[in-house]
Amino acid sequence: MTVRTGPHTRDDSADRARAADAALAEVLLTPEGRAEPYSRYKRLRELDPVHHSGFGMWIISRYDDVDALLRDSSVGKDVRLFMQGRFGGDWEEHASLRRMGTSMLWANPPEHTRLRRIVNNTFTVRRVAALEGFIEKLADELLDPIARAGGGDILNEFCYPLPLQVIAELLGVPQRDAPSLREPMRDFQRTFELGLTADELLQADAGAEFSDEYFRGLVAAKRAEPADDLLSALIAHEDDDGGKLSEIELIGYCNMIMGAGFETTTHLLANGLNALLSHPDQLARLRADPELVEPAVEEILRYDPPVHLVLRMNAGPVTVGGVEIPGGQVIATILAGANRDPDRFTDPERFDIGRREGLPISFSAGIHHCLGWALAKLQAEVVLRVLLRRFDHMELVAEPVRRPRLTLRGFETLDVKTVEGDRS
Amino acid sequence: MKVKYLSDDYFNELEQRAGKEEERPGANIGAQYVITDPPEAGDIRYYLKIEDGRIVQARRGALDEPSFTVTMSYDSSVRLQEGELHPATGFATGELQVSGDKASLLTMIPVFQSSAYQALIGDLRTMSEY
Numbered sequence: 001m002t003v004r005t006g007p008h009t010r011d012d013s014a015d016r017a018r019a020a021d022a023a024l025a026e027v028l029l030t031p032e033g034r035a036e037p038y039s040r041y042k043r044l045r046e047l048d049p050v051h052h053s054g055f056g057m058w059i060i061s062r063y064d065d066v067d068a069l070l071r072d073s074s075v076g077k078d079v080r081l082f083m084q085g086r087f088g089g090d091w092e093e094h095a096s097l098r099r100m101g102t103s104m105l106w107a108n109p110p111e112h113t114r115l116r117r118i119v120n121n122t123f124t125v126r127r128v129a130a131l132e133g134f135i136e137k138l139a140d141e142l143l144d145p146i147a148r149a150g151g152g153d154i155l156n157e158f159c160y161p162l163p164l165q166v167i168a169e170l171l172g173v174p175q176r177d178a179p180s181l182r183e184p185m186r187d188f189q190r191t192f193e194l195g196l197t198a199d200e201l202l203q204a205d206a207g208a209e210f211s212d213e214y215f216r217g218l219v220a221a222k223r224a225e226p227a228d229d230l231l232s233a234l235i236a237h238e239d240d241d242g243g244k245l246s247e248i249e250l251i252g253y254c255n256m257i258m259g260a261g262f263e264t265t266t267h268l269l270a271n272g273l274n275a276l277l278s279h280p281d282q283l284a285r286l287r288a289d290p291e292l293v294e295p296a297v298e299e300i301l302r303y304d305p306p307v308h309l310v311l312r313m314n315a316g317p318v319t320v321g322g323v324e325i326p327g328g329q330v331i332a333t334i335l336a337g338a339n340r341d342p343d344r345f346t347d348p349e350r351f352d353i354g355r356r357e358g359l360p361i362s363f364s365a366g367i368h369h370c371l372g373w374a375l376a377k378l379q380a381e382v383v384l385r386v387l388l389r390r391f392d393h394m395e396l397v398a399e400p401v402r403r404p405r406l407t408l409r410g411f412e413t414l415d416v417k418t419v420e421g422d423r424s
Numbered sequence: 425m426k427v428k429y430l431s432d433d434y435f436n437e438l439e440q441r442a443g444k445e446e447e448r449p450g451a452n453i454g455a456q457y458v459i460t461d462p463p464e465a466g467d468i469r470y471y472l473k474i475e476d477g478r479i480v481q482a483r484r485g486a487l488d489e490p491s492f493t494v495t496m497s498y499d500s501s502v503r504l505q506e507g508e509l510h511p512a513t514g515f516a517t518g519e520l521q522v523s524g525d526k527a528s529l530l531t532m533i534p535v536f537q538s539s540a541y542q543a544l545i546g547d548l549r550t551m552s553e554y
Binding site: 021022024031034053055088100198202406 | 509513520526528
């Protein structure tokens with residue numbers, strides 16, 4: 001339980017804000033902070049949980065505050081405010097940034113409500129559940145060469161291709177085409193991160209243009225020959241007044257679903273494997289009791305989530321944790337910090353796969369709650385079951401290399417040694 | 425006109441072009457830079473003095489009490505000016521190292537991201553000889 005102290009003097013508040021900025025600077029500006037951000041989130045949460053940072057952005061790090069803000073209907077997204085602040089007035093000249101300006105991810109009601117309702121009606125529990133067998137078979141196929149070699153870079157050889165091929169299967173992208181979308185999608189996703197050079201922005205533009213063109217062709221192919229997939233269902237959708245989705249809207253859905261459903265799950269799987277292999281006692285516990293797979297996935301999502309922060313903008317003033325934030329601000333909610341709030345989770349720095357204390361906030365909350373949460377969890381659960389079935393032993397053989405990113409936190413490589421069990 | 429990168433002439437040009445950044449009251453910083461392994465002998469030290477968000481002085485040399493010190497190799501500094509390395513990535517990977525009051529560096533992010541500062545660096549890029 002966090003001890004709340006009495007009112008602070010102005011000097012005291014300024015000191016705390018400065019110390020909170022120092023913690024934030026370590027996360028943003030040092031390799032040590034990128035490698036281990038959690039102790040810095042803790043300092044932020046304790047020093048100034050609703051923090052107006054030195055560079056202007058508000059930073060929210062307590063679970064209840066993050067949850068309340070994300071559910072607050074007066075807080076939304078303002079793509080122009082954000083893009084102009086970050087990329088300047090000519091941001092719409094870039095295909096990758098323009099795409100975000102038209103994405104459901106950046107939309108507000110009532111447009112968001114319309115787009116979300118349509119995709120909710122097609123991205124159904126039934127459609128996700130039907131993928132379980134495909135995921136298990138694919139996981140086994142992708143693990144075969146790793147098993148034969150006695151190990152490998154499980155991030156690049158397994159955690160990348162699996163979600164890419166799963167989301168392709170869901171959407172209706174032919175499996176033979178899925179690998180060609182990996183690099184363009186990754187280049188585009190780079191726009192979510194701090195620190196993008198002019199060359200990288202051009203690469204992101206090229207990635208966006210490549211996938212737009214690819215999906216334009218796919219939409220035409222599915223119109224001509226519908227199948228039992230999400231894109232065909234979206235094409236078949238009719239509004240109450242009989243209206244159909246436009247080509248641009250359909251391409252937007254394809255990009256959003258592929259983009260949001262691919263690398264996020266890659267890093268969920270890799271961060272989870274790293275957590276388990278770094279805590280052999282928890283891995284042994286899971287092996288002894290496979291019923292723990294479901295809570296283990298929840299704990300992985302809490303302990304080291306793939307998405308560390310999401311942004312919101314407020315048109316008018318909003319009060320968070322007793323602090324009034326004036327209108328027109330960019331607000332970062334630190335999901336990964338909120339997940340370690342001791343007011344919400346007991347002994348939050350401990351990795352405990354038997355923890356049953358409710359859901360972490362890793363899939364965000366409110367109207368932008370992750371559309372693909374059930375698919376992400378299903379993949380993680382199936383992967384853990386397959387790994388436990390296939391391998392009697394797994395261990396890290398080298399210190400995993402973190403990539404220097406924060407919005408999508410993961411690794412560059414994850415080298416493991418595996419010992420296959422007797423499958424006879 | 426061409427100037428040698430990080431020479432006195434270079435900083436003279438920087439200083440003359442500076443001051444158009446948006447005013448940010450209270451953003452007063454002394455930023456010290458140390459560039460290691462330059463073509464010339466020894467490290468290069470230079471500093472920027474920023475008052476209310478505007479660069480008011482850019483010179484070779486050392487400040488007595490800098491707010492923070494950024495250290496990087498000459499190669500990294502060239503890549504930074506040429507736009508091949510983003511400072512956020514440089515700091516995150518350790519290619520750029522900051523010591524001193526890291527919080528004060530945060531307050532400079534809006535200054536360094538501003539279109540006025542980017543235009544200034546763009547001008548210097550076109551006139552620099554390495």
